[in-house]
Amino acid sequence: MSQPQTESSDRHTQILDAALVCFAKRGFHQASMHDISAEAGISVGLIYRYFENKDAVISAMADRHKREIHEVLKRAQQAPTLLESLEILFTAHCCEDAPQLVSAFVVDLYAEASRNQRVADLVRDVLQTAMNGVTDLIARSPEADSAPRGLKPHELAELIFAVSRGMLMRDVLQPQEMTAAERRTRQLEVTRRLWSLLFKSENEPAYA
């Protein structure tokens, strides 16, 4: 009767939240519109008042992913040290109440990108923006000076993002029972190892 606070605020959000769960659990094309509507607790038809069709839902998910990555990037840019920036970037997807959801979604997004030009363009754009941001971050950080073997900031950023994507793929292999905290710990380990490798000068002690 009375508009439920949590969900009614934005049907778009509600539907996309449900879609994330379904897409992560079953994949873009295995998740049915009925699955999504059930997860959202609404009728199928209602989805079509907010999205033209299923592809539009997928696109909107991709768009939202883009905005979320921009958010993460912004937070990373405000971190006091480069290491902390990287930690934010590498653990952004572990903070959810539903761990692994995001990883599975992103891997699916890349899979979709390989055959859906619209999605490919968007993902490439997100990636480029994020990499530019990190390249900047590196260029301005004091650690950049100690960059090993004359690697340029953008080359470092490229490596960092490769590792980040690679860890995401690995994440989907983890048994579902693994908690967000455990995933986070693993991500942090690799992050610090990578940071230490890329930015710690030879004579500093390794990250404790």
Next chain:
Amino acid sequence: MSQPQTESSDRHTQILDAALVCFAKRGFHQASMHDISAEAGISVGLIYRYFENKDAVISAMADRHKREIHEVLKRAQQAPTLLESLEILFTAHCCEDAPQLVSAFVVDLYAEASRNQRVADLVRDVLQTAMNGVTDLIARSPEADSAPRGLKPHELAELIFAVSRGMLMRDVLQPQEMTAAERRTRQLEVTRRLWSLLFKSENEPAYA
């Protein structure tokens, strides 16, 4: 019931070859059995003589992927230097006449793994085997001594595979027109950069 060794083996290969093309082009669940049969130039029914159902085809693809990775690993182990081993590992998927096919397939495989336990187990197993192999390779190589910051071989292997997977994901974003050679070049660049980072002592000159 009894699978004729000689011929069935051919058919299996023929069907799986077709499936690779279809799966890469359209995804596991978007590719239809008819697509596969058409690509293979046989009838739909015939596929069911060799595979119980579509899931079995996917599983067989995963199995074949496992064997192929083992092949690659074996070749990598026989390379004279660690750098060359890594080059083999990082460019294995670029040699095909149909570039990007393998990348798309592998990304799809991980996506599938996130919701299909059987596939997840297999992929995890492949990954573990390959990582063990590379860990060994590193442990035995002279470069291991110069490993920076006391990173242990298995930690180095973990980083290497993370980068490898990450590059694979990136590969699916490349425009379809990019040739195998171009992809290979890009992979080699990153491989050498990574090798240089991990295994070249500070005072050696960077890879030319």
Next chain:
Amino acid sequence: MSQPQTESSDRHTQILDAALVCFAKRGFHQASMHDISAEAGISVGLIYRYFENKDAVISAMADRHKREIHEVLKRAQQAPTLLESLEILFTAHCCEDAPQLVSAFVVDLYAEASRNQRVADLVRDVLQTAMNGVTDLIARSPEADSAPRGLKPHELAELIFAVSRGMLMRDVLQPQEMTAAERRTRQLEVTRRLWSLLFKSENEPAYA
């Protein structure tokens, strides 16, 4: 529940006007209630305040058609000559600002009549009334004497209405660009030819 006379009458008209446009453009069953509400510039729900359901709208359209035909008949009866009466009957549907609308609607009405008893009864009734009117008109007109081959007034009326309906069907085949004036001209040609055939004695000159 109680239908306010003044306003509901307006609303009825407004909705039926919109329905005519939609039905003609897309057919009874292809036009959605939303189409009609949009065309009328009101909300969907409002239609249900004035009509029980979609079938009721169709029925009301049929009813209005009946009244309009009665109007036309009345005007035809007041024309000074039989030829002019026929001209009114044959061109009644061309005077609209939206030519072809009425033709398409009437053809649809007959199509609907073939499977909707309620509509069939109504259309048959309209037809009978109109034919009776014209039969009378003929019986009283001086031209009736020169009727060829002893055709009786009601037989002549039957022919006239057959031609009239036939011309309506033809009208829907005309390209949409044809203007009301052009349609009218064509109708008049046939009307005069028919009149000349039925009512001009052999020795009179043909209609100029």
Next chain:
Amino acid sequence: MSQPQTESSDRHTQILDAALVCFAKRGFHQASMHDISAEAGISVGLIYRYFENKDAVISAMADRHKREIHEVLKRAQQAPTLLESLEILFTAHCCEDAPQLVSAFVVDLYAEASRNQRVADLVRDVLQTAMNGVTDLIARSPEADSAPRGLKPHELAELIFAVSRGMLMRDVLQPQEMTAAERRTRQLEVTRRLWSLLFKSENEPAYA
């Protein structure tokens, strides 16, 4: 087991026969694919092996209608007298075991033509061909000389077809119980009346 003689000869025909029944009974857009498959005694999916989609079924029906009209025209052209030619044209749709089916279908076809360009073109083409054929028939017949009031053959044909279409529309108003024979009788009455009007010289006795 063994291919049933009657139906397997041509699935296309079988499906179109079923579609005629359904379309006539419920209209193009009210008849569901399920209705058609049930009427044909096959599964829904099978229809899609023979027709790309529902529109293709409608188009095929229209095409078949075209061929049938051509058949009728051919038969009409071989009739010994003009009157008999007209009788064939006017009663072609009454010979079916399912009277009124064809009338309803044709009226629906015209209704569809008013909003489906593809159908409109086809119907216009059929009409033109048939009218040309009849125009010829008239021009060559001895009765043409006694044509009243100098009406040219193509004008006579136009009138004849208008009446024919008009009678078709009337036919759909007949109660479903009316038999093919009764419909036929009525059509013949009008045909002869029309023929008598158009082609009998003034001093000949009216058709008995």
Next chain:
DNA sequence: AATGAATGAGGCTTCATTCAT
């Protein structure tokens, strides 16, 4: 009176799978 969000049944279409030949 008026709105338009919401529902859910039903229509079109696809596709994994079977089976007669």
Next chain:
DNA sequence: CATGAATGAAGCCTCATTCAT
């Protein structure tokens, strides 16, 4: 061994209708 016609469940989407505001 091989084919491909056939099935029918299931997915996407539309739309008549209702109802809280």
